[in-house]
Amino acid sequence: MRILCPDGSEKEVDECIECSKCYPKIITKMLLGGRNKKRKKRDKPRYGVTRLVGGCLRRTYYDLTEDVARTLDKMWIFTRGTAIHEMVQKDMPPEDIELFLDAPFATCSAIGFVDALHDGVLYEFKTTANIPETPQEAHILQAQAYYSMLTDAQRAKVKKIQVIYFSMHKIRAFDIVPRNVLPYLEARGTILTNAIKTGVAPKREESYLCRLCDFKDICYGHKSATHVPDQPVKVEKPAQSTLL
Ligand code: SF4
Numbered sequence: 001m002r003i004l005c006p007d008g009s010e011k012e013v014d015e016c017i018e019c020s021k022c023y024p025k026i027i028t029k030m031l032l033g034g035r036n037k038k039r040k041k042r043d044k045p046r047y048g049v050t051r052l053v054g055g056c057l058r059r060t061y062y063d064l065t066e067d068v069a070r071t072l073d074k075m076w077i078f079t080r081g082t083a084i085h086e087m088v089q090k091d092m093p094p095e096d097i098e099l100f101l102d103a104p105f106a107t108c109s110a111i112g113f114v115d116a117l118h119d120g121v122l123y124e125f126k127t128t129a130n131i132p133e134t135p136q137e138a139h140i141l142q143a144q145a146y147y148s149m150l151t152d153a154q155r156a157k158v159k160k161i162q163v164i165y166f167s168m169h170k171i172r173a174f175d176i177v178p179r180n181v182l183p184y185l186e187a188r189g190t191i192l193t194n195a196i197k198t199g200v201a202p203k204r205e206e207s208y209l210c211r212l213c214d215f216k217d218i219c220y221g222h223k224s225a226t227h228v229p230d231q232p233v234k235v236e237k238p239a240q241s242t243l244l
Contacts, residue, residue, distance in 0.1 A: 122160070199229035
């Protein structure tokens with residue numbers, strides 16, 4: 001990961017911490033701690049559920065293949081979200097939080113961590129500037145994806161699924177209908193795997209989020225993509241994408 005400085009230059013994480021002109025070093029370290037991990041190369045790719053359900057798959061493709069610098073302000077949004085999660089989870093037994101799930105498919109796997117499965121409720125926590133009137137589609141799908149990825153024994157314990165939004169002023173919980181979305185995850189994962197292999201980005205899924213997208217310049221051709229596919233091109237047929 002690289003950091004975009006206010007003067008427009010870009011720095012590696014360690015250089016940014018060393019510089020620390022924007023904030024005291026202790027704050028820069030807090031924002032960037034553990035952010036310079038390298039992705040492991042695997043025979044079969046593994047995608048986090050949030051990458052598969054989070055709106056635009058083209059954006060996910062660029063996020064996996066392009067090294068776009070991020071501002072420290074953006075890192076504060078991520079760090080603050082993690083801190084609120086930890087605050088909510090702190091009184092739950094360790095075995096009820098951050099449950100790792102893995103759904104293997106033919107061409108890839110979907111992986112994820114459930115925020116909490118506690119007292120019969122599967123929780124997905126979201127920090128946000130403004131609490132929505134209804135839960136966002138991507139958040140509904142994320143919670144349903146985790147539900148679908150549980151073992152039968154774990155799923156038998158789930159009486160309710162909830163997405164809980166935390167803003168600076170309010171908290172609001174929404175009940176989510178359980179649904180098997182594994183075919184949808186597999187279809188999205190297959191499209192992504194093919195795109196990475198061939199170097200051809202998935203089609204645009206335009207929305208109001210485009211204006212906040214880190215990759216809009218590449219997406220609309222104002223900047224060139226750098227990704228060069230390193231595997232022989234072999235296009236696989238996407239799985240059925242219908243939501244069950
Ligand atoms: S600009 Fe919009 S369509 Fe393009 S990658 Fe970003 S979110 Fe997707």
